[in-house]
Amino acid sequence: MTKDQIFDRITYLIREQLHKPDLVITQTTSLHDDLGVDSIALMEFVISMEDEFNLEIPDEDVEDLECMGDMLNYLVGRLN
Template structure:
């Protein structure tokens, strides 16, 4: 799966999670600052990503993710 395809799928998951199909997601997008996701929404999103890609995202890894680019890097490393 290409990096671009993974990013597109993650972006779609966020849009569905946030009930906002109009969101413009970039690698610099911060889930908490730009999207206003609370801790429950963030955890639901992480679970969706784990289920979609068949990976586990540790709490430590989540703590180090500042933006969508960090999430993308993590997923790409585990999927490919």
């Protein structure tokens, strides 16, 4: 899976979770500031990504993920 494919997939997941299919998301989009994701929504998103990519994301790793680019780079590192 390419980096662009991974990004497309995670942006799809967050749009679905937030029920905002037209939401514009870039790699600099902040999970908290721009998307308004609270800790519960973040954990739901992480669970969706774990299911989608068939991996386990430790809680301590989630703490370092502030924007969609962080999430993308983390997943690229874990999947490749």
